[in-house]
Amino acid sequence: DQQVKQNSPSLSVQEGRISILNCDYTNSMFDYFLWYKKYPAEGPTFLISISSIKDKNEDGRFTVFLNKSAKHLSLHIVPSQPGDSAVYFCAASWGDQFYFGTGTSLTVIP
């Protein structure tokens, strides 16, 4: 049973525009949410997180939004840059474990 879902396997965006990556979850017990970026042949690297007590967290070009009532999480990247091209995983946590989505491959076109 997939508790964290990323329904868009891929996304293409022009350089300078906004990239919006979406994630849905089913378990209302999740209290900590994260986004990871993964380049080929590398492990995932942490990007940004948000606690369930917040609905927005911003770090430079990256903003994560949390809508608990909809059980929905999104990552906004503004402006998008070619170096942002990677696979993005959302993750949710309750207790010690993380549950990951299947990833969205972002391509930023120069």
Next chain:
Amino acid sequence: SAVISQKPSRDICQRGTSLTIQCQVDSQVTMMFWYRQQPGQSLTLIATANQGSEATYESGFVIDKFPISRPNLTFSTLTVSNMSPEDSSIYLCSGRSGYTEAFFGQGTRLTVV
């Protein structure tokens, strides 16, 4: 955050053999985990590596197939035993201390032929 060195980065193995993957963290971490990522799929947790005791396995994963060691707070190994082509995957170790993000090793790409 801490840095995890994972090795080997890739390997091609014969079916029926075993491979041991090592992860070394540059600082002590409370928790270490092992994940598998099959093509096009999410990261699936294999087990939580417990320091000084038996690992805690997730449903579908057993100790005989994936023995794990964690002798101290900075080191862990995962062995993939009696391999078959279905074990071809990326294996990742991860560490976490407290209510923080988890960080990952660079992964081991395993191909079983």
